[in-house]
Amino acid sequence: MLTAAHTQYLNNLVGAENFYTDPAHLQAYAYDATRERHLPDGVIFPRHEEDVRQILAYCNEHQIIIVPRGAGSGFTGGALSAHGGLVLSLEKHFDRILEIDEKNLIARVQPGVINKHFQNEVEKRGLFYPPDPASQDQSTLGGNVSENAGGMRAAKYGITKDYVMALRAVLPNGDVIRAGKKTIKDVAGFNVAGILIASEGCLAVITEITLKLLAKPKLKQSAMGVFSSIQDAMEAVYKSMASGVTPVAMEFLDNLSIRAVEERFNKGLPTEAGAILITQVDGSVPEQISWQLEQIEKHFRENGCVDFRVAQNAQQEEDLWFARRNASQSISVYGKKKLNEDVTVPRASLPALLQEVERISQAYNLPIPCFGHTGDGNVHVNIMLEDPATQLEKGQQAMEEIFKSAIALEGTLSGEHGIGLSKARFMPLAFTPEEMALFRRIKSAFDPNNILNPFKMGL
Amino acid sequence: MLTAAHTQYLNNLVGAENFYTDPAHLQAYAYDATRERHLPDGVIFPRHEEDVRQILAYCNEHQIIIVPRGAGSGFTGGALSAHGGLVLSLEKHFDRILEIDEKNLIARVQPGVINKHFQNEVEKRGLFYPPDPASQDQSTLGGNVSENAGGMRAAKYGITKDYVMALRAVLPNGDVIRAGKKTIKDVAGFNVAGILIASEGCLAVITEITLKLLAKPKLKQSAMGVFSSIQDAMEAVYKSMASGVTPVAMEFLDNLSIRAVEERFNKGLPTEAGAILITQVDGSVPEQISWQLEQIEKHFRENGCVDFRVAQNAQQEEDLWFARRNASQSISVYGKKKLNEDVTVPRASLPALLQEVERISQAYNLPIPCFGHTGDGNVHVNIMLEDPATQLEKGQQAMEEIFKSAIALEGTLSGEHGIGLSKARFMPLAFTPEEMALFRRIKSAFDPNNILNPFKMGL
Numbered sequence: 001m002l003t004a005a006h007t008q009y010l011n012n013l014v015g016a017e018n019f020y021t022d023p024a025h026l027q028a029y030a031y032d033a034t035r036e037r038h039l040p041d042g043v044i045f046p047r048h049e050e051d052v053r054q055i056l057a058y059c060n061e062h063q064i065i066i067v068p069r070g071a072g073s074g075f076t077g078g079a080l081s082a083h084g085g086l087v088l089s090l091e092k093h094f095d096r097i098l099e100i101d102e103k104n105l106i107a108r109v110q111p112g113v114i115n116k117h118f119q120n121e122v123e124k125r126g127l128f129y130p131p132d133p134a135s136q137d138q139s140t141l142g143g144n145v146s147e148n149a150g151g152m153r154a155a156k157y158g159i160t161k162d163y164v165m166a167l168r169a170v171l172p173n174g175d176v177i178r179a180g181k182k183t184i185k186d187v188a189g190f191n192v193a194g195i196l197i198a199s200e201g202c203l204a205v206i207t208e209i210t211l212k213l214l215a216k217p218k219l220k221q222s223a224m225g226v227f228s229s230i231q232d233a234m235e236a237v238y239k240s241m242a243s244g245v246t247p248v249a250m251e252f253l254d255n256l257s258i259r260a261v262e263e264r265f266n267k268g269l270p271t272e273a274g275a276i277l278i279t280q281v282d283g284s285v286p287e288q289i290s291w292q293l294e295q296i297e298k299h300f301r302e303n304g305c306v307d308f309r310v311a312q313n314a315q316q317e318e319d320l321w322f323a324r325r326n327a328s329q330s331i332s333v334y335g336k337k338k339l340n341e342d343v344t345v346p347r348a349s350l351p352a353l354l355q356e357v358e359r360i361s362q363a364y365n366l367p368i369p370c371f372g373h374t375g376d377g378n379v380h381v382n383i384m385l386e387d388p389a390t391q392l393e394k395g396q397q398a399m400e401e402i403f404k405s406a407i408a409l410e411g412t413l414s415g416e417h418g419i420g421l422s423k424a425r426f427m428p429l430a431f432t433p434e435e436m437a438l439f440r441r442i443k444s445a446f447d448p449n450n451i452l453n454p455f456k457m458g459l
Numbered sequence: 460m461l462t463a464a465h466t467q468y469l470n471n472l473v474g475a476e477n478f479y480t481d482p483a484h485l486q487a488y489a490y491d492a493t494r495e496r497h498l499p500d501g502v503i504f505p506r507h508e509e510d511v512r513q514i515l516a517y518c519n520e521h522q523i524i525i526v527p528r529g530a531g532s533g534f535t536g537g538a539l540s541a542h543g544g545l546v547l548s549l550e551k552h553f554d555r556i557l558e559i560d561e562k563n564l565i566a567r568v569q570p571g572v573i574n575k576h577f578q579n580e581v582e583k584r585g586l587f588y589p590p591d592p593a594s595q596d597q598s599t600l601g602g603n604v605s606e607n608a609g610g611m612r613a614a615k616y617g618i619t620k621d622y623v624m625a626l627r628a629v630l631p632n633g634d635v636i637r638a639g640k641k642t643i644k645d646v647a648g649f650n651v652a653g654i655l656i657a658s659e660g661c662l663a664v665i666t667e668i669t670l671k672l673l674a675k676p677k678l679k680q681s682a683m684g685v686f687s688s689i690q691d692a693m694e695a696v697y698k699s700m701a702s703g704v705t706p707v708a709m710e711f712l713d714n715l716s717i718r719a720v721e722e723r724f725n726k727g728l729p730t731e732a733g734a735i736l737i738t739q740v741d742g743s744v745p746e747q748i749s750w751q752l753e754q755i756e757k758h759f760r761e762n763g764c765v766d767f768r769v770a771q772n773a774q775q776e777e778d779l780w781f782a783r784r785n786a787s788q789s790i791s792v793y794g795k796k797k798l799n800e801d802v803t804v805p806r807a808s809l810p811a812l813l814q815e816v817e818r819i820s821q822a823y824n825l826p827i828p829c830f831g832h833t834g835d836g837n838v839h840v841n842i843m844l845e846d847p848a849t850q851l852e853k854g855q856q857a858m859e860e861i862f863k864s865a866i867a868l869e870g871t872l873s874g875e876h877g878i879g880l881s882k883a884r885f886m887p888l889a890f891t892p893e894e895m896a897l898f899r900r901i902k903s904a905f906d907p908n909n910i911l912n913p914f915k916m917g918l
Binding site: 043079091096100102103104105106109147150154155158159161172176177178182183184185186188190191192194195197198199201212215218238239242243244245246268282283284285286287288291292301309310344345346347348357373376377399403410411412413414415416417418419423430431432434435437438439441442443444445446 | 520654680697743872900904
């Protein structure tokens with residue numbers, strides 16, 4: 001796809017140190033967290049926005065595919081060049097925090113800044129950036145915006161889109177656009193920033209992000225509730241939140257997940273429990289913390305909670321969260337390969353969703369440990385395959401049934417991970433032909449030659 | 460524009476009682492809060508979504524302009540048919556609250572529901588819908604979504620877009636689309652709901668809105684700070700908010716506004732003050748309320764606050780807010796006509812913005828009382844004309860200077876009111892030709908024949 005002339009042009013533009021076509025380097029940009037591999041024809045590292053502009057304009061003219069890439073930590077292949085072309089990596093030269101404006105509680109960053117690095121920098125100043133995807137140590141803010149990343153704190157603080165105030169971006173034709181403002185209120189022009197968020201790199205290359213910050217809450221405290229059945233736990237989630245408490249996080253592990261963590265780490269977890277809920281509240285004064293924990297305990301106990309433990313110090317806090325943090329890696333005890341998806345339903349439909357997962361697990365005779373962000377209805381379902389060679393098709397059928405159940409419960413195919421390549425074939429389960437046609441027209445409005453991350457999202 | 464055949468078709472479709480072409484009825488749909496008048500060729504009241512679908516498909520085929528309309532309370536002509544065609548009114552048959560889902564803290568409504576009516580209904584259930592535009596007694600939720608309405612509580616609770624979870628809408632070609640989900644997290648497909656919000660009826664006709672609700676805060680308390688200078692007050696706003704307190708509202712009146720209210724209502728307001736700030740905090744426990752008020756008082760006093768009064772009961776609460784609620788009508792003491800706009804800047808730029816307004820007021824020798832939502836940087840500037848016939852052009856020039864100042868301070872042409880007709884000509888001050896071109900391509904992706912609210916927003 002890349003001719004000698006293209007290679008020469010791009011090489012001259014950014015310099016040989018910022019443009020690779022040798023197999024070793026291409027291999028390094030062929031992967032993401034899906035474990036699929038797709039070799040690009042080249043990897044280019046723009047040094048600044050003007051490079052992005054020139055690269056896009058050139059590739060648009062010559063119909064060369066561009067796949068924007070942050071850290072490559074995505075779960076759905078959004079940063080994979082499944083159809084060749086150029087990977088445009090923002091990790092090398094777009095990694096600066098440009099401004100932390102403490103007067104306005106706003107930051108301006110480049111898209112290659114690592115989420116956790118940014119969190120640390122703002123917290124040093126007593127400020128707070130809530131979105132905390134599990135990938136926060138690796139994933140970039142540009143990737144977070146492109147996938148609209150969530151995390152554990154979404155129950156109270158929302159997700160990436162709730163913090164994006166403005167973007168700068170380059171369109172495939174080389175036009176530089178600004179979208180949004182540094183102001184809470186801005187109703188001039190179409191909400192272009194809104195449509196760029198979660199667009200999975202299909203519409204434009206983001207070159208600068210303006211994010212809203214909060215003051216860091218002074219106090220926080222965590223608690224764990226143990227439930228004999230998962231149904232009880234799921235009822236407790238939505239009933240406690242409907243009562244007027246909004247915890248920072250309301251996470252759960254099902255019995256399989258609890259037992260997996262216990263098997264690996266031996267932490268004295270309640271292995272007979274149907275589920276545990278781990279929650280955290282925050283605030284400015286101690287009375288606010290205790291009021292929230294009292295309310296949660298009351299609603300937990302009314303819904304079958306047999307044990308409620310409040311962390312009394314940092315160590316206990318750490319211990320309570322240990323099980324949740326180690327669930328994802330621990331469930332490998334159930335199989336060599338996992339098919340993991342992140343379906344999401346309205347909270348009150350969690351009991352029904354988990355019942356469906358149980359039914360599907362039995363019907364397909366596959367263990368499906370579940371854990372995740374029940375506070376926002378987001379469940380990580382993990383179909384475990386002991387022998388992937390013979391079980392893969394069965395596992396995929398089971399996953400399709402789970403998707404259908406989630407959608408029937410007014411939920412979504414993906415709460416956090418996006419669609420990318422992995423879920424592209426499921427889009428018709430969730431969207432009508434008319435809705436898919438609208439997506440394609442929006443794509444064309446930004447990218448008429450379809451050079452930016454084509455074929456992703458089922459487009 | 461409407462031929463006899465068109466009239467007959469539309470009449471047959473919805474019935475004579477839902478389709479008017481007689482002058483008296485047309486007059487009633489020719490106005491909004493701009494006081495401009497533009498007679499449409501017809502007014503149609505679809506009875507249900509299927510009517511909307513058929514009307515749009517027919518008008519699309521016959522290139523008939525459609526202007527969607529809620530209550531007609533907008534300040535920028537968004538609901539005015541400045542180029543003839545049909546006004547499509549959703550006030551008659553789309554006024555139902557379809558569901559208040561207390562388990563998930565979600566409501567589904569039709570677009571013609573009045574904001575205040577909806578607020579009352581959810582508050583009866585102990586729930587809370589924060590967006591409270593000043594027009595809340597008249598304006599519809601569909602209009603609020605289309606203009607992305609704000610209000611006084613935006614400082615803490617954000618604006619309409621922060622509460623829209625999902626929309627149903629009809630595209631000009633008659634396609635019915637769903638956008639968004641009943642879930643906090645949803646990253647499947649492009650964020651079409653995001654771009655429909657604030658699109659001023661230019662992209663689709665919204666037929667159903669799913670809104671996020673909160674539990675109603677149990678406690679609230681208000682306070683007023685009196686400042687000798689407006690500069691001090693503006694410094695106090697951003698410094699207190701940067702310190703970690705997020706009040707529900709942080710409103711201001713400048714000296715001219717204070718004096719106007721006092722002249723009309725004689726309430727014992729501090730007429731020598733440079734400005735007053737009126738603020739409200741809320742929470743679940745009394746200690747949280749007092750902590751916030753203490754913090755605010757501290758930062759107010761550090762920035763020149765000469766008097767700080769906390770409301771101790773409902774009557775005092777009411778009294779504190781009286782001045783703010785009556786500012787808009789009271790400033791008519793300064794002139795027969797007001798040019799009022801709603802520029803918005805990052806909070807820390809408020810001192811500079813108000814300084815610019817003062818300079819422009821002197822340069823043009825026109826009184827410009829200001830009040831508004833300083834907590835989110837949103838200032839209602841009111842250029843008062845004693846003799847509109849001779850002063851209008853001068854007033855408009857002064858307003859253009861204010862727009863330029865706001866934009867130079869990284870602000871926006873409009874925080875709340877939108878662009879519509881009134882501000883269409885100022886769009887090039889805020890957007891580049893490339894950005895305007897992108898807006899036009901987005902418009903075309905939804906509305907290729909340009910029948911929906913054409914020429915608004917400078918498109």
